[in-house]
Ligand SMILES: [Fe+2]
């Protein structure tokens with residue numbers, strides 16, 4: 001069995017990244033753009049950001065695993081999310097390795113407000129709850145993608161920058177898969193619901209935030 005998180009693999013990955021994946025559809029999907037203030041704070045706090053990134057990968061896998069168990073009747077969801085879980089766990093291992101390489105201590109970092117701020121609008125009845133959680137998944141993946149792309153352009157750590165570019169391909173597919181799954185379980189168009197979460201998400205990104213996290217808002221701390 002190959003060691004998928006081996007240094008050789010990460011090395012191959014980061015050396016193999018050539019052009020940046022086109023994510024213009026992600027920019028069109030999101031209504032807020034990550035600002036310079038967040039990027040500057042992230043650049044100054046990369047160890048914290050990497051810890052939060054690791055937590056996010058693990059959480060993405062865990063959330064998808066829960067959906068796999070909760071919605072067992074949906075075959076397409078099983079297939080799409082099984083692949084997603086595998087990829088998120090691989091990312092988790094890779095981020096752990098990148099942290100180790102940089103001598104970043106492992107620390108407990110509580111989650112920020114972002115996911116909670118979206119999930120509090122999830123409807124409690126089905127299939128509305130399922131539709132909402134899949135739409136929220138699409139926004140989280142899309143925002144991750146937008147931030148990886150923006151970070152890749154500004155950080156000085158070349159290997160990490162290449163790694164963020166490498167992530168764009170899978171994270172943008174995760175966004176597409178979540179959105180397609182949301183459409184597939186709804187009898188009606190989901191555009192209105194997508195527009196609702198787009199506004200909530202943009203507000204979380206554009207409003208002051210006392211904590212720095214991978215999906216946090218405009219830095220508002222000293
Ligand atoms: Fe990921």
Ligand SMILES: [Fe+2]
Pocket residue numbers: 060088141170171174
């Ligand atoms: Fe993802």
